[in-house]
Amino acid sequence: MSDQGDDYSFEFEDSDENSLVDSALSSDDRDSENEFTGGASSTNVRTLPSSSNSSEGVVIKNSIVYKPWTLKDFIQKFFLDEAISLKEMQLPQCDIDELLIMLHYKNWQKEDVINDYYDDLERFRTRCGLPEIQSNKKDSGLLLGTRFSCLICVEDYDNIDTYSLSCHHRYCINCYQKYVDVSNRNGQLIRCIQSNCNLSIPHKDVSTLQSASNGHILESEAKKPVPDSSNKLLAQAAKNYIETHKNIWKWCPAPDCNFLTQLIDRKYEDKDKENPIKYEKDLDISDVPIVTCPNNHQFCHDCQYENHLPCPCWIVKLWIKKCEDDSETANWIQANTQSCPKCGTSIEKNGGCNHMSCFKCGFEFCWICLSSWKEHGSSYYKCNRFNPEEVEAVKKVQQSRRLTLQRYLHFYKRFAVHESSMEGDKKMIEKVDHKMNLFMEEESKKKHPDRNLSWANIQFLHDAIRSLTNGRKTLKWTYCFAFYLAKSNFAEIFEQMQDYLNKVVEDLSLIFEELNNKKNKNNSDIIIKRKKEIINLSDLIVKRQNLLIECAQSGLNQGLLYFETS
Known part of the structure; x- marks a missing residue:
C-alpha cells in the first residue's frame, strides 16, 4: 500500500490476486460501450469474485478499477491484520501491542519493520518507545480504586484509577484521559505523560484511558486483549495515512460520510501523458473516474467533487x-457603473441627470464624456466633448458586458435551483421512510389473506428517490456544461435532451410532493395507485440520464460539441 506517485496503480503482493484483476481488466466487458452515470441499470459495473480478501468487493467501471472501504474495514485490513500477520509469520516473539507500535512508527510499512527489527533490535525498540526486553513490568499498567496523590493536577483522591507504563510514571486516570484525548488528534504514537520519558502507550491502553469517566475506566474496555477497528488512535492514524496517499485513497466528499475508495488500476487509452496541458483539457468524459462509496455516494476520484458528468x-x-x-461582481460593476475620473470610485447612475457628483471626493463631472462639469455649458445639448461614435462604442461595450452577465446568471440560477432541490430530495428520504412505515402499518391492519407484503414490496420508493437525486445531479451539471458550450446544431440537440430529462425529473418530484402532502391522509392508496407510475418514471430518469451523457460523450469525441472558455 505504498505511494505510487503519478502511476495511479496498486500492486497486490499476491500474484494470484494480481492475475485475477488483470484477467478482469482484459475481459470483453471492459471494452464494451459504457454507461456513465452509475445509475441503477449500469451494465458495465462488475464485482470481481470473492476468492480472496483483496479482490472481494473490487469494482470495474469504465476505465478504472476501485474498491470501496469503510474506515473500520481499512483499519482491520491494513493495520490489525498486518500486525497479526507479522505475529504469525516473521516476528512470533513479539506481542500484538508491540507490533502495532512498530508498524505505527514505520508508517505501517511491514517490510521496514522487519528490516529495522533484524538490523538493530535494541535501537529500533528504543525509537519505537518500547521498553527493554528484560525490563520489569511489575506494578505497571492500571491500578483500580486506590488512594492517590497526583503530581499533575495536585489532587488527593480517596478512590481513583491510576495508570503507568513500565517506567512507573504513575498519574491519575483523569490527567491521563485528557492527555491522550489531546495527543490523539495528530494520529502519532502517544508517549508517556512524563515529558522526558520516551515510552509509547499501547493502542489498546489508549482506548481504555479514553473510556474513563469520573475517575474510573470502563471495565469492558479494560478487558479487551487487543485493540479493535473502533480504536480512536488507529482511526486518526488511518486518516493521516490516507491524506499522504491521495493518489490512491480518496475520502467520500459527502457530508458526515467517513467512507473512502481505493484506486487499484486505471486504464489510459491514447492519452499523451508527456503533455500534462493536453491531458488536463481532455474531452473524453468516459475517463472521468466516478466511484461509489459504501454509502452509495457517487463522486469523482480525481477532483473529489460529486458525480459531475457530463462535465x-x-x-x-x-x-x-x-x-x-468575484469575477461576476466585477462584471456587473463594469456593466452598470462608471469610475470617478478623479478618485476612481465606482458610481451607479440612479437618475436621469448627467451632472454627477462623486460622494467620496466631491468631484463634479459629466456622465457622458467624464470631463469636469465646469467645462460644460448650462445645457446638456451643449456638451462640447460629445462624440456620437465614442458614445456608441461605450454603449456596445456595456451591452456586451450586460449580455455576458445575463448569460452567466441564466445558467447559474438553474444550477443553484437544482442544487437546492437536491437538498430537498435528501430531506424527502426521511419522509419517505416514515410513509413506508405508515404504509406497512395500514396494510397489516387490513389483513388481506391474498396479499403477503414485505419491505421488498415498497423498496421501489427508495430506488425512485435515488434515481430522482441522481437525475437532478446530472441536470445540475449540464448547466455548467452548457455555459461553456459553443453554439452548434448538435448543442441544440443536447439542450433538447436536457429538457427531456428535466421534464421526467419534475414529474417524479411532483408525485413525491403529493405523497408528502399533509392533506393526503391515505398514503397507502396513493402508493398502491401510483406504484407503477413511480417505477416507470424512475427507470425513465436513468435511461434519459444515460442518453444525455452519451450524447455529450459522442458529441465531444466527434468534434460536434466543443467548449469556449476564453
Whole structure:
C-alpha cells in the first residue's frame, strides 16, 4: 500500500490476486460501450469474485478499477491484520501491542519493520518507545480504586484509577484521559505523560484511558486483549495515512460520510501523458473516474467533487472558480457603473441627470464624456466633448458586458435551483421512510389473506428517490456544461435532451410532493395507485440520464460539441 506517485496503480503482493484483476481488466466487458452515470441499470459495473480478501468487493467501471472501504474495514485490513500477520509469520516473539507500535512508527510499512527489527533490535525498540526486553513490568499498567496523590493536577483522591507504563510514571486516570484525548488528534504514537520519558502507550491502553469517566475506566474496555477497528488512535492514524496517499485513497466528499475508495488500476487509452496541458483539457468524459462509496455516494476520484458528468474535471474547476470568485461582481460593476475620473470610485447612475457628483471626493463631472462639469455649458445639448461614435462604442461595450452577465446568471440560477432541490430530495428520504412505515402499518391492519407484503414490496420508493437525486445531479451539471458550450446544431440537440430529462425529473418530484402532502391522509392508496407510475418514471430518469451523457460523450469525441472558455 505504498505511494505510487503519478502511476495511479496498486500492486497486490499476491500474484494470484494480481492475475485475477488483470484477467478482469482484459475481459470483453471492459471494452464494451459504457454507461456513465452509475445509475441503477449500469451494465458495465462488475464485482470481481470473492476468492480472496483483496479482490472481494473490487469494482470495474469504465476505465478504472476501485474498491470501496469503510474506515473500520481499512483499519482491520491494513493495520490489525498486518500486525497479526507479522505475529504469525516473521516476528512470533513479539506481542500484538508491540507490533502495532512498530508498524505505527514505520508508517505501517511491514517490510521496514522487519528490516529495522533484524538490523538493530535494541535501537529500533528504543525509537519505537518500547521498553527493554528484560525490563520489569511489575506494578505497571492500571491500578483500580486506590488512594492517590497526583503530581499533575495536585489532587488527593480517596478512590481513583491510576495508570503507568513500565517506567512507573504513575498519574491519575483523569490527567491521563485528557492527555491522550489531546495527543490523539495528530494520529502519532502517544508517549508517556512524563515529558522526558520516551515510552509509547499501547493502542489498546489508549482506548481504555479514553473510556474513563469520573475517575474510573470502563471495565469492558479494560478487558479487551487487543485493540479493535473502533480504536480512536488507529482511526486518526488511518486518516493521516490516507491524506499522504491521495493518489490512491480518496475520502467520500459527502457530508458526515467517513467512507473512502481505493484506486487499484486505471486504464489510459491514447492519452499523451508527456503533455500534462493536453491531458488536463481532455474531452473524453468516459475517463472521468466516478466511484461509489459504501454509502452509495457517487463522486469523482480525481477532483473529489460529486458525480459531475457530463462535465470533465477541468470544466468543473473553471465553473467552481467562476462561482466562488468575484469575477461576476466585477462584471456587473463594469456593466452598470462608471469610475470617478478623479478618485476612481465606482458610481451607479440612479437618475436621469448627467451632472454627477462623486460622494467620496466631491468631484463634479459629466456622465457622458467624464470631463469636469465646469467645462460644460448650462445645457446638456451643449456638451462640447460629445462624440456620437465614442458614445456608441461605450454603449456596445456595456451591452456586451450586460449580455455576458445575463448569460452567466441564466445558467447559474438553474444550477443553484437544482442544487437546492437536491437538498430537498435528501430531506424527502426521511419522509419517505416514515410513509413506508405508515404504509406497512395500514396494510397489516387490513389483513388481506391474498396479499403477503414485505419491505421488498415498497423498496421501489427508495430506488425512485435515488434515481430522482441522481437525475437532478446530472441536470445540475449540464448547466455548467452548457455555459461553456459553443453554439452548434448538435448543442441544440443536447439542450433538447436536457429538457427531456428535466421534464421526467419534475414529474417524479411532483408525485413525491403529493405523497408528502399533509392533506393526503391515505398514503397507502396513493402508493398502491401510483406504484407503477413511480417505477416507470424512475427507470425513465436513468435511461434519459444515460442518453444525455452519451450524447455529450459522442458529441465531444466527434468534434460536434466543443467548449469556449476564453
